[in-house]
Amino acid sequence: MDSVETTFYLQAAGHTLRARKVIPPGKSLRDTPVLVFLHEGLGCIELWRTFPETLSRLVGLPALIYDRYGSGGSEPLLGGYSGNPFCREAEVVLPDVLAGCGIERPLLIGHSDGGSIALQYASRFPDSAVGVIAEAAHLFAEDLTLNSIRKAVTLFEEGNLKEKLARYHGERTDAMFHNWADIWLLPENRNWSMEAVLPHITCPLQIIQGENDEYGTLAQVEAIAAGSSGRTETLIIPECAHSPHLQAPEATLSGMAAFIRSLCS
Numbered sequence: 663m664d665s666v667e668t669t670f671y672l673q674a675a676g677h678t679l680r681a682r683k684v685i686p687p688g689k690s691l692r693d694t695p696v697l698v699f700l701h702e703g704l705g706c707i708e709l710w711r712t713f714p715e716t717l718s719r720l721v722g723l724p725a726l727i728y729d730r731y732g733s734g735g736s737e738p739l740l741g742g743y744s745g746n747p748f749c750r751e752a753e754v755v756l757p758d759v760l761a762g763c764g765i766e767r768p769l770l771i772g773h774s775d776g777g778s779i780a781l782q783y784a785s786r787f788p789d790s791a792v793g794v795i796a797e798a799a800h801l802f803a804e805d806l807t808l809n810s811i812r813k814a815v816t817l818f819e820e821g822n823l824k825e826k827l828a829r830y831h832g833e834r835t836d837a838m839f840h841n842w843a844d845i846w847l848l849p850e851n852r853n854w855s856m857e858a859v860l861p862h863i864t865c866p867l868q869i870i871q872g873e874n875d876e877y878g879t880l881a882q883v884e885a886i887a888a889g890s891s892g893r894t895e896t897l898i899i900p901e902c903a904h905s906p907h908l909q910a911p912e913a914t915l916s917g918m919a920a921f922i923r924s925l926c927s
Contacts, residue, residue, distance in 0.1 A: 663687040665718060669707075672728075674758035675750070680735035681728035682707050683763070684718045691765050695792045695926055697725040698760070698768045700751075700776030702798075702905075703842040706734025706830050710773075713907045713915075717771075720919045723926070726763055731755070732838045734830060739837045747845060748775070748856070752782035760790075769922065771795040773907065774877065775842075778856060781886070784867070785859035793866040793925045795918055798875055798904050801882050802855040803846070810876045811846050818843075860889030867894045868921040870914065872902030895921065 666685045671678055683691060699714050701707070706729045718725040730751060732739025756779065760768055769792040772780030777799025784791045800807065817823040818839055828835045845851065867890050869883050880898065887894045897917040899910045906914040 665715065667715065672759065672762045674762060675731070675755040677731045677755075678737045679728050679731065679759065680707065681726060681759070681763070684715050684725040684727075686718060686722055686724060689722070689724045691724050691726065691763050693766070695723055695767045695769045695922075696763075696765045697721075697723055697922075698756075698765065698770050699725065699727040700756075700770060700772035700779050701727075701730065701733070702774035702776055704733075704827060704839065705773065705776070708734065708830050711908060713911065714771075716911075717915060717918060717922075720915060721922045721926070723769070723922070726759075726765065728759060732834055732841065734834075736834075738834045739841055746854075747841075748778050748782050751779045753786050756783050757787070767792050769793050769795075769925065771797070771918070772799060773797045774904065775800065781856060781863060782859060784865055785862035788862055788864045791865045793868070793921070794863070795868045795870065795921065796886065797870040797906060797914070798872065798878065799869070799882065799886065800878060801857060801860075801885050803852055804879060804881070806879055807877050808847060808852075811843055815843050815847075857885060857889055860886065861891050863890045864892040866892055866921075866925055868897065868918070869894065870897045870899065870906055870917065872904060872906050872909065873898055873900045874902060875904045877904045 669682045707727050714725045714727050729736040770780035777796035780794045784794045869886050871883050899906045902910045
């Protein structure tokens, strides 16, 4: 039998979010580890492509993928965020999502900003996560990060990036993009760092990054590995940029699957 995939909507932190669950035969979202995918700042369910379904099938575990507020098919973003959006997503929204889906044993897989949210959640709720896979996560702002975001702003305003994103975000595109870029580029966020939360992370942690990531150097990986309190392993993928799950899917699937099996054996 094949996995059953269902798209649905749920309420979390006062907003309507779109989600998709992938349920292998004989499994449910309850009483088993569940792969919970957290997308990048400009991402959504569709931009993961088929990666979540493939990984779910490989390891035989259910998966949940959802669009954050303002992205994909979720409720449009109104008025922007106030404060640190990583903290709100990790400490308010994600717990609501998990509770609404009956997920008690999340195994978080976060890409880029989603990886930072996963780390923040694991630090705030150290007894909850089975493990965290942080792919191209941001721990602090680097010149490389900010310069690449400035280039993205130029592509959005003068190139075809807006058109590409609108295929997935529709009327949400402008608000979603500018909220992401504007927060990163605020002068007061130049010295932003999550390093202080790392000692509170006690669950097993896998850190994945492309060798040529245009949004962060390997200093991000080194700092996460050095600062976390639990078991950590790193996977640096050669000839790969910011999205290993798309740019090097075989190596990324193999590495993630081995890590997940080590947690569930």
